[in-house]
Structures are given as structure tokens and as C-alpha cells.
Amino acid sequence: MIEKRSIEFVPHSERYGRPRRLFSVWFSSNLQVTALMVGTLGVASGLSLLWTLAGLVIGCMLGTVFMAAHSAQGPHLGVPQMIQSRAQFGVFGAAIPLLVMVTAAVLFMAASGVLLRDPLKALLPVTDNQAIVIVAVATFLIGVVGYELIHRLGAWMSVLSSVVFGAALILILTRANVSGILPSEAGGFSMPVFNLVIAQAASWTLGYGPYVADYSRYLPADVDTRHTFWTTYFGCALGSLGMMALGATLAAVVPSALSVDPGSAIANLFGPWAPAALVVIALGVIQYNVLCLYSAYMSTTTIFSGFARLQQVRQGTKSLLMAVLSVLACAIATQTQYHFDTFFADILIGQLYLLIPWSAINLVDYYVVRRGSYSIDDLYDAQGRYGGWNRKTMMVYGVSIIGTVPFMKLSFFEGYFARLIGADVSWIAGLVLAGLLYLIFNGSRVCSPWHFQRL
Known part of the structure; x- marks a missing residue:
């Protein structure tokens, strides 16, 4: 079961599986308390439950569109998501968004x-x-084993987590005071907070974009692109929205739950069965963490392999890199654990500022400019057609990030337009600006539809 492939192209003879397995891995990876925590933020900021739920629906439905569009690239190209980014940024230039990806995953x-x-x-x-x-x-330990164990764990956790969190919702609604559901009795409406809820929910699903194709690249190249898109979309959207809605409900109906960690708050609902519930909750978080570690490793390897012209990584190197990333995450966790709420809210929005422009550039390049036409060998060669540094793309990326600054709103900073509008809409500005600028600079290179080349 130990995965032998890393950042290289997956040969067609080694492709296997069906798109439906993508549903379980993305459904289960969201059925855990980190996603639940996102759902509590709106209610904790004074928004009513109903308005919080509305914001979560909008954010999840929108953010998952882009995430699933990235997933659909995996079977067609057979390479990790961020290797494909070399076609836009250059073999060396791709290190810039890769550093953002590694940072977000470790956080x-x-x-x-x-x-x-x-x-x-x-x-x-x-x-x-x-x-x-x-x-x-x-x-x-799970990350070192790799791809297949991740998928199998996802299948089992889809069932176990559905049982635990489904039962938790029933217990919340039947045992607690449900008056918090009424807007008049549990906060009201605030446009800035409502928009923040949308942005946080969208950020959660968009955060998978830089590595979602890592889990679809082993599928046969002839699978229907629509099946890859929709199985990924519904798995991620249903899992994330379900957990965020549960978190919002828990925060509104049982306000005291906000004073303890969400995992313990859910487990305490089960009385004598709390330890069993805690085991499932722990496994769910660990599964999500494995996705972050696996993809942080893939992105780190992609950075160094571009400069060293490597196409394959040894098992020992893989283990060492994963160990370093794990130690780094531990160090950050121990330093931030006692002021966690502000830290978590800021990384949700902060990654949105940096990943939205990358996502827009990648999707416009794949679906509009090149239309799936890539030379896989040149993705690993700085002397090839994609070059070492694509300065135009890096300029588009940088300008797009700078252009969203006036629309940003963080705990320590508020841009001019964010203050004027009363909400953070930087993710919309970043999406439009990056997509349009990239198309303007690259529109003359539009290819014939869906030509795929492996030299």
C-alpha cells in the first residue's frame, strides 16, 4: 500500500479507480471539527443562526465550484496540481504560489x-x-503510506463520521433549548459579519484548490470530466456545509459550547458514549491533517525539484520532508494554542487573499487559454516551452494581490473599500482581477480544444 509515486506523471498503466471514490475522500475530510469551527464563527460574532446558515450555503456553494474545477484536471494530466502550475508561472516561478500553499497547509x-x-x-x-x-x-505515519490509505480511510470515515455527527445534530435539537434558532432571540443581521461568513466558508473549500488534483491524478485519463467534477463538488460541498451548519447550530442552541473546544462539546452530548465519539472525532481531524501534510509535502518537493531538475523522490526523502513539516506544525500549534480563535479566523481569510488569484490564473489557463493542452515533459524542464520564470504571470499574480488590499478586512487591518462597504469582498475582486489580467496577457495563445500532448 505504500505509495511509490510522488511528483512525477502517473503512467496510464498504473491508473485505476472511479470518480466516485473522490466523493468519500472529500466528504469525510470535511466531516470533522475543524470545519465545524468555521460554522461557529458567525454566531460567535453576533449573527443569527438563520443568517449564518444562509452565508455558509452561499460560501460553500461558490467556493466548491473552483475547487472541483481544479480536481477535474487530475485524470486528464496525471500530475500533482502544483506541478501543472508550472505551465503558468514557469518551472522556477511556480515556487511562489507553492510557498503560499505550504504555509497554508502547515497552518x-x-x-x-x-x-x-x-x-x-x-x-x-x-x-x-x-x-x-x-x-x-x-x-x-498515515501520510508516509500515502495515496491509497488516504482513500481507504476516507471511505471508512464517511460512514463513522456521518453516524456520530448526525446523531449529534439530533441530540442538540432534542435535548437543548432551541429558542436560539429564532433570529430575534439570538442576534440579528450585520452585513459585514454576513459577508465575512461567506468569505470564511468560501475560503475553506477554496483552500483545497492547490492540491485537490493530487487525489484524482491516479484515475484513468478517459474518465468523464463531468463525473470527476460533480463527485468532488458534492463530496466537498455536502461535507463542509453539513459540518459548518452543525457548528452554527451548536453555537446558537448551546452557547456554552463556545467556551470549550468543539470536539469535546460534541462528545459531551453522548454521555457515557462520549469516549467512543471522541475516537471518531479524533480520527476525522487526523484524516484532514493527513491531506494537509501530504499536499504540503508534494508542494515542498515541487519547489525543490524545479531547481534540482528532479522528477522522482525517494521514500527516505519523502519521510524526512514530512517529518520536518510535522515538527513545524507542532511548533506553531504549541505557540498559538492559547489565542487560537483570532489565529484561526485570520488564516482562513489570509489564505483567501493569496489563493484566489492563483486559482483564477490556473483555471483561466486550463479551461480558456490552453484548454487542457499541455506538454507534461516540459513541466519538468526549465529549458522547455514553459521556461524557468514567467514574469508576466508573476506580475499578474502580484498586481492581483495588491489590488485586493483596499477590499481586505482582518483583525489587525481594514482596507478603504472594506470600510466603505462594511464588508470584506476582496475574494471577488481578486478573482475578477487575476482572471481578466491573465486573459489579457495570454489571450493570443488560445489553443484548439482539449489537445493533450505528452512528448
Whole structure:
């Protein structure tokens, strides 16, 4: 079961599986308390439950469109998502968005370690830091095995997590005071907070964009692109929206849950069965962490391989890189664990600022400019057609990020238009600006539809 491939092209003779397995891996990876935490943020900021749910629906439905569009590239190209980005940024230039991807993945690993700290302490006699280390070690061991174990774990966790969190929703609605559901009794409406909820939900699903094709690249090249898109879309959208809605409901109906970690709050609903629920909750977070670690490793390898002209990575190197990334996430988690709420909200929005322009550039290039026409060998050769540095794309990326600054709103910064509008709409500005600029600079290179070349 140990994966032998890394960043190289997956030969057609080694392709297997059907798109339906993408549903389980993305459904289960979202059925965990890190996604649940996103759902609590709107209610915690004073928005009513109904308005929070409306914002979560809009954010998840929009963000997942772009994420699933990236997933559909995997079977067609057979390479990791960020290797394909070399066609837009150059073999060396792709290191810029790759560094963003690695940073975001490590930060989310740290966030998950903090969220799982107290549930593990309820199961085991360990300290705060020891609990975070346990999460990192379990994540590392599964990540080293790789692709197939990740998919199999996803299938099992789809069932187990559905049972636990479905039962939790029933227990919340039947045992607690449900008056918090009424807008008049649980906050009201605020446009800035409503827009923030949309942005946070969209950020969650968009965050998978830089590595979603890593989990579809082993599928046969002849699978229907629509099947790849829709199985990914519904798996991610249903899983993320379901958990965020549960988090919002928990925060509105049982406000005291906001004073404890969400994993323990859910487990406490099960009374004597709480330890069993905690085990499932812990496995769900670890599965999500494995996705972050696996993809952070792929992105790190892609950065160094571009400069070293490598196409394959040895198992020992893979293990070493994953160990380094795990240690880094542990260090961040231990330093941020006692002021976690602000840290988590900021990385959700911060990654949106940096990933939206990349996503727009990548999708416009794949679906509009090149229309799926890529030379796979040239993705690994700085002397090939994509070159080492694509300065035009890097300029588009940089200008798009700078252009969204006036629309940004963080805990420590508020741009001019964000203050004027009363909401953070930078993700919309970044999407439009990056997509249009890239098309303007590259529109003359539009290819004939869906020509695929492997030299």
C-alpha cells in the first residue's frame, strides 16, 4: 500500500479507480471539527443562526465550484496540481504560489492540532503539548503510506463520521433549548459579519484548490470530466456545509459550547458514549491533517525539484520532508494554542487573499487559454516551452494581490473599500482581477480544444 509515486506523471498503466471514490475522500475530510469551527464563527460574532446558515450555503456553494474545477484536471494530466502550475508561472516561478500553499497547509495542520488537544486529553493522560505531538505523529505515519490509505480511510470515515455527527445534530435539537434558532432571540443581521461568513466558508473549500488534483491524478485519463467534477463538488460541498451548519447550530442552541473546544462539546452530548465519539472525532481531524501534510509535502518537493531538475523522490526523502513539516506544525500549534480563535479566523481569510488569484490564473489557463493542452515533459524542464520564470504571470499574480488590499478586512487591518462597504469582498475582486489580467496577457495563445500532448 505504500505509495511509490510522488511528483512525477502517473503512467496510464498504473491508473485505476472511479470518480466516485473522490466523493468519500472529500466528504469525510470535511466531516470533522475543524470545519465545524468555521460554522461557529458567525454566531460567535453576533449573527443569527438563520443568517449564518444562509452565508455558509452561499460560501460553500461558490467556493466548491473552483475547487472541483481544479480536481477535474487530475485524470486528464496525471500530475500533482502544483506541478501543472508550472505551465503558468514557469518551472522556477511556480515556487511562489507553492510557498503560499505550504504555509497554508502547515497552518491548518497546527490549527487541527490545537482543536484536537482537549479531546485527546479527555481520552489519554497527556499534557497540552503532548496531545499536539500525538496528532502530529499519527498524521505523519498515515501520510508516509500515502495515496491509497488516504482513500481507504476516507471511505471508512464517511460512514463513522456521518453516524456520530448526525446523531449529534439530533441530540442538540432534542435535548437543548432551541429558542436560539429564532433570529430575534439570538442576534440579528450585520452585513459585514454576513459577508465575512461567506468569505470564511468560501475560503475553506477554496483552500483545497492547490492540491485537490493530487487525489484524482491516479484515475484513468478517459474518465468523464463531468463525473470527476460533480463527485468532488458534492463530496466537498455536502461535507463542509453539513459540518459548518452543525457548528452554527451548536453555537446558537448551546452557547456554552463556545467556551470549550468543539470536539469535546460534541462528545459531551453522548454521555457515557462520549469516549467512543471522541475516537471518531479524533480520527476525522487526523484524516484532514493527513491531506494537509501530504499536499504540503508534494508542494515542498515541487519547489525543490524545479531547481534540482528532479522528477522522482525517494521514500527516505519523502519521510524526512514530512517529518520536518510535522515538527513545524507542532511548533506553531504549541505557540498559538492559547489565542487560537483570532489565529484561526485570520488564516482562513489570509489564505483567501493569496489563493484566489492563483486559482483564477490556473483555471483561466486550463479551461480558456490552453484548454487542457499541455506538454507534461516540459513541466519538468526549465529549458522547455514553459521556461524557468514567467514574469508576466508573476506580475499578474502580484498586481492581483495588491489590488485586493483596499477590499481586505482582518483583525489587525481594514482596507478603504472594506470600510466603505462594511464588508470584506476582496475574494471577488481578486478573482475578477487575476482572471481578466491573465486573459489579457495570454489571450493570443488560445489553443484548439482539449489537445493533450505528452512528448
